[in-house]
Amino acid sequence: MTVLEICTYPEKVLLQQSEPIADINEEIVKLADHMAETMYSAPGIGLAANQVGVAKQLLVVDIAPRRPESDLIVLANPEIIAVEGEVTIEEGCLSVPDCQAEVKRHEKVKVRGLDLKGKEVEIEAEGLLAVVLQHEIDHLNGILFIEHLSRLKRDLYKRKLRKKKARQQG
Numbered sequence: 085m086t087v088l089e090i091c092t093y094p095e096k097v098l099l100q101q102s103e104p105i106a107d108i109n110e111e112i113v114k115l116a117d118h119m120a121e122t123m124y125s126a127p128g129i130g131l132a133a134n135q136v137g138v139a140k141q142l143l144v145v146d147i148a149p150r151r152p153e154s155d156l157i158v159l160a161n162p163e164i165i166a167v168e169g170e171v172t173i174e175e176g177c178l179s180v181p182d183c184q185a186e187v188k189r190h191e192k193v194k195v196r197g198l199d200l201k202g203k204e205v206e207i208e209a210e211g212l213l214a215v216v217l218q219h220e221i222d223h224l225n226g227i228l229f230i231e232h233l234s235r236l237k238r239d240l241y242k243r244k245l246r247k248k249k250a251r252q253q254g
């Protein structure tokens with residue numbers, strides 16, 4: 085099992101646009117595999133490639149990792165092609181430790197991307213799955229969930245995280 089190191093705010097790779105994947109090759113399949121193992125071990129319910137330091141448009145999601153009906157989704161070059169409704173739930177992020185906050189998102193989304201065979205797939209999601217997909221696609225665009233908060237809250241969290249990081253490095 086390979087568990088990769090998870091990057092945390094304010095590492096640069098988290099704040100930049102990730103590159104589309106031109107070819108689903110062995111390296112990408114292996115990366116997806118390692119990302120899933122890292123997500124399950126964290127534990128988390130979603131992970132974007134730039135969270136493990138790779139600026140490529142690849143995500144893994146599993147909103148029921150501990151249940152037998154566990155269903156891993158792996159998507160390359162994902163894009164949201166339709167949205168509906170609004171929902172607010174509390175989010176957290178492996179790259180933004182010790183921070184949970186309510187975020188307003190679309191309640192339903194349709195996402196198009198490539199699976200690990202390079203085949204185009206469309207996923208219609210609602211509720212938690214829709215939220216996680218939006219959160220991970222945001223990651224690939226260099227956007228952390230704290231960017232959706234009010235400026236006051238966001239600045240507070242950022243200051244807190246920077247301080248914490250400085251303490252760890254010092």
Ligand code: NI
Nearest residue numbers: 176177178179
């Ligand atoms: Ni996240």
